[in-house]
Amino acid sequence: MKTTPNNRKVKSNKASTLKLRNLRYYLSQTTKSLWRNKFMTISSIITVAACMIMVIASFAATSNLNLFLDHLESTVGMTVFLDEDLSEAGRDIVGQTIMVVENVRDIRIITPEEALENMERQWGMNIEALQGDANPLRWSYMVELYDLSLQSQTVDAVSLIFGVHSIDASADISDTLVFINNVVAIVGLIIIAVLGILSIVIITNTIKLTVNSRRNEIVIMKYVGATDWFIRWPFIIEGVLVGVLGALIPLVAAWFAYDNLVASLTGDTGIFAAMLRGLPFRTTAEIFPFVAPIIILLGAGIGVLGSASSMRKHLNV
Amino acid sequence: MIKIINATKIYDNGARGVQDVTLTIDKGEFAFIVGSSGSGKSTLIKILLREMDLTEGEIYINGEDITYYGKKEIPFLRRKMGVVFQDFRLLPTKTVYENVAFAMQITDASSREIRRNVPMVLSMVGLQKKSKAYPDQLSGGEQQRCALARAIVNNPPILLCDEPTGNLDPDTAWDIMNLLDEINSRGTTVVMATHAWDLVDAMKKRVIAMKNGFVVRDVEKGGYSNENYSE
Numbered sequence: 001m002k003t004t005p006n007n008r009k010v011k012s013n014k015a016s017t018l019k020l021r022n023l024r025y026y027l028s029q030t031t032k033s034l035w036r037n038k039f040m041t042i043s044s045i046i047t048v049a050a051c052m053i054m055v056i057a058s059f060a061a062t063s064n065l066n067l068f069l070d071h072l073e074s075t076v077g078m079t080v081f082l083d084e085d086l087s088e089a090g091r092d093i094v095g096q097t098i099m100v101v102e103n104v105r106d107i108r109i110i111t112p113e114e115a116l117e118n119m120e121r122q123w124g125m126n127i128e129a130l131q132g133d134a135n136p137l138r139w140s141y142m143v144e145l146y147d148l149s150l151q152s153q154t155v156d157a158v159s160l161i162f163g164v165h166s167i168d169a170s171a172d173i174s175d176t177l178v179f180i181n182n183v184v185a186i187v188g189l190i191i192i193a194v195l196g197i198l199s200i201v202i203i204t205n206t207i208k209l210t211v212n213s214r215r216n217e218i219v220i221m222k223y224v225g226a227t228d229w230f231i232r233w234p235f236i237i238e239g240v241l242v243g244v245l246g247a248l249i250p251l252v253a254a255w256f257a258y259d260n261l262v263a264s265l266t267g268d269t270g271i272f273a274a275m276l277r278g279l280p281f282r283t284t285a286e287i288f289p290f291v292a293p294i295i296i297l298l299g300a301g302i303g304v305l306g307s308a309s310s311m312r313k314h315l316n317v
Numbered sequence: 318m319i320k321i322i323n324a325t326k327i328y329d330n331g332a333r334g335v336q337d338v339t340l341t342i343d344k345g346e347f348a349f350i351v352g353s354s355g356s357g358k359s360t361l362i363k364i365l366l367r368e369m370d371l372t373e374g375e376i377y378i379n380g381e382d383i384t385y386y387g388k389k390e391i392p393f394l395r396r397k398m399g400v401v402f403q404d405f406r407l408l409p410t411k412t413v414y415e416n417v418a419f420a421m422q423i424t425d426a427s428s429r430e431i432r433r434n435v436p437m438v439l440s441m442v443g444l445q446k447k448s449k450a451y452p453d454q455l456s457g458g459e460q461q462r463c464a465l466a467r468a469i470v471n472n473p474p475i476l477l478c479d480e481p482t483g484n485l486d487p488d489t490a491w492d493i494m495n496l497l498d499e500i501n502s503r504g505t506t507v508v509m510a511t512h513a514w515d516l517v518d519a520m521k522k523r524v525i526a527m528k529n530g531f532v533v534r535d536v537e538k539g540g541y542s543n544e545n546y547s548e
């Protein structure tokens with residue numbers, strides 16, 4: 001009986017590389033353990049999903065708020081009322097002076113008649129008593145700014161110009177928007193950080209379960225000469241799978257829900273309809289193709305961190 | 318093949334595993350390690366497997382100094398040494414076939430090589446009919462055959478056995494003993510730590526006796542005990 005198997009030479013080994021030949025083995029290990037610990041698997045996925053929903057939501061919110069700000073910068077700006085006794089030449093000089101003030105993008109002159117028309121349109125009525133010579137409104141300039149957050153400095157500068165009577169600078173809107181934008185960004189970051197850490201901790205624990213249930217197997221693997229990387233790969237893949245699944249689920253959901261959400265926010269019955277109508281919103285196509293790869297990579301990264309920390313703590317390889 | 322020079326292993330708690338052991342075991346040899354409980358037999362096997370660092374001394378395998386092997390080298394060292402334990406250490410969730418194939422999967426064996434070699438070793442240990450059985454469906458002797466198949470499937474030049482018959486009845490112990498002898502006769506160096514004096518006496522192989530971590534006797538074609546040595 002001559003049945004001794006051939007002696008295979010130990011091949012040169014870059015042990016950390018993922019060998020395709022082994023991938024099937026790794027995947028079968030991974031799916032088995034994910035299934036065996038299905039409750040932990042599901043709760044890990046849910047935690048990652050919660051984290052990712054927050055990432056997506058804050059990203060969508062800040063990117064829309066930025067868009068609102070841009071929009072407001074070009075439409076709101078400020079209105080500069082002129083002294084009543086100013087001649088046409090005087091009005092021109094004031095206009096040219098405003099144009100050289102820092103942060104001023106463009107100006108447009110508004111006649112008292114135009115101002116009255118605007119007012120009538122806004123109020124939805126015809127105010128005949130005020131038309132013609134009876135018009136009490138002043139000449140004014142509509143001023144567009146480059147940066148709405150620097151509005152108060154610009155107001156200060158413009159108010160010093162001779163011939164300027166007063167300035168209406170709806171400062172509250174711009175300040176509020178800039179503030180909201182910052183708050184959303186900061187709160188979003190905090191929530192994302194907390195949930196991100198939580199996700200890593202939970203994945204760490206899920207993988208700890210797998211490590212424990214396979215401790216025997218790992219000891220035997222070491223006796224028969226498995227490299228540390230061979231032992232690690234299934235756990236890394238497990239972490240990545242949990243992370244990516246946790247990212248994909250909210251991503252797909254948000255991708256399809258986004259348009260409806262915007263529609264319901266701005267629709268007639270929406271609570272914020274009055275506030276939001278007329279504002280531009282980012283489209284699905286503007287947000288998701290860009291955010292999707294980030295979210296998926298983030299999920300995978302959280303998964304890798306979770307499995308790495310679990311292996312460092314619970315698997316001496 | 319195996320060369321141990323002045324090896325001492327003192328455990329962290331101060332227990333003396335082996336003390337000043339110097340041994341050479343040649344290629345193709347069969348060596349029993351005997352001695353009472355706690356004499357250092359398992360420790361000797363463990364230092365060969367590089368399960369732990371030596372406190373002092375050197376170990377050479379095939380002329381290569383393995384004393385300071387690290388995480389990178391140890392797995393490849395172990396692929397050159399099959400190992401069998403008293404408690405079999407099979408994976409309960411895998412079949413006989415899978416338990417053996419597993420040892421090849423962790424190396425870079427192709428599935429073709431696995432499909433060729435696993436049935437080969439299973440028939441060599443007489444388990445070809447049980448390849449689909451799970452360990453808990455096997456007798457102790459069959460489990461140890463399976464462990465043996467796993468140990469030799471990668472055709473290691475050295476086979477280390479720590480009380481391989483310790484959990485088996487005398488007849489089954491003899492079956493395993495004969496298998497080990499057969500594996501040895503094909504050129505594999507076999508080192509077997511054991512308490513089974515009847516096997517040792519009958520086999521007439523080299524016997525290395527240990528006491529308190531020291532090698533106290535080393536005879537060719539020896540017996541478990543002899544006149545000028547008593548435990």
Ligand SMILES: Nc1ncnc2c1ncn2[C@@H]1O[C@H](COP(=O)(O)OP(=O)(O)OP(=O)(O)O)[C@@H](O)[C@H]1O
Pocket residue numbers: 328329330332333334335352353354355356357358359360361
């Ligand atoms: N992991 C360990 N930590 C501390 N001391 C140990 C450890 N393993 C073994 N020892 C000690 O080392 C000495 C040798 O033990 P070893 O296991 O090598 O003996 P043995 O000859 O295999 O015994 P047995 O026949 O009972 O298996 C003993 O004193 C033992 O208590």
Ligand SMILES: [Mg+2]
Pocket residue numbers: 358359360479
């Ligand atoms: Mg022992």
